[in-house]
Amino acid sequence: MKIPDDQEEFSLSPLRMEYLGPLSMILCSMDPWLTMEYTPEAFESYLLHGDPGLARQVIMISGQVAGVLSVRNPWLFGPLIELLALFDGFRSKGTGARIIQWVGNRYKPENLWVTVASFNRGARKFYEREGFEKTALLDDLIKPGWSEMLLRKKIGRRR
Ligand SMILES: CC(C)(COP(=O)(O)OP(=O)(O)OC[C@H]1O[C@@H](n2cnc3c(N)ncnc32)[C@H](O)[C@@H]1OP(=O)(O)O)[C@@H](O)C(=O)NCCC(=O)NCCS
Numbered sequence: 749m750k751i752p753d754d755q756e757e758f759s760l761s762p763l764r765m766e767y768l769g770p771l772s773m774i775l776c777s778m779d780p781w782l783t784m785e786y787t788p789e790a791f792e793s794y795l796l797h798g799d800p801g802l803a804r805q806v807i808m809i810s811g812q813v814a815g816v817l818s819v820r821n822p823w824l825f826g827p828l829i830e831l832l833a834l835f836d837g838f839r840s841k842g843t844g845a846r847i848i849q850w851v852g853n854r855y856k857p858e859n860l861w862v863t864v865a866s867f868n869r870g871a872r873k874f875y876e877r878e879g880f881e882k883t884a885l886l887d888d889l890i891k892p893g894w895s896e897m898l899l900r901k902k903i904g905r906r907r
Pocket residue numbers: 779780832833834835838839840841842843844845846862863864865868869870871873874877
């Protein structure tokens with residue numbers, strides 16, 4: 749795996765209230781959410797609503813907010829990565845791969861799961877390279893006419 753070292757290591761921080769508005773605006777302005785016409789209000793509510801099974805965190809790199817990670821656990825013999833987004837300037841430098849590795853180390857799961865919009869070829873390529881395989885096509889999941897792929901990375905039994 750190619751991991752260039754021109755980008756500092758990431759860290760994860762709790763989602764603070766003052767981040768909500770700016771993060772929601774950025775997420776709506778980038779694909780796949782731009783194409784799917786997400787609204788800032790929908791993101792704010794997703795990031796804020798009470799949900800003890802959902803760990804929502806900010807990805808920090810070099811003291812800057814570089815993205816968002818949201819992981820649902822427990823899910824299906826392993827966690828579901830519900831939201832992974834790296835902002836402009838922080839992509840294609842190996843951070844996404846390191847975050848997948850971090851989730852694996854943190855939860856020590858038998859499986860890792862993620863959904864990806866069918867049209868999001870870049871992310872599909874990324875997850876494929878990280879060892880995820882397509883398990884199902886979920887039509888009309890988020891909005892009528894849009895399909896999501898459910899991807900699974902089998903890690904195997906640890907007990
Ligand atoms: C998908 C994502 C999390 C990957 O993180 P990353 O740090 O960019 O990933 P890495 O640097 O570890 O790997 C990048 C590789 O993934 C693929 N890739 C990822 N996103 C891509 C994109 N938008 N277009 C083309 N290729 C992409 C490429 O193979 C790329 O390899 P390259 O840099 O040699 O071209 C990040 O690109 C991102 O946030 N994208 C926008 C939001 C998104 O689609 N999130 C996933 C929703 S399910």
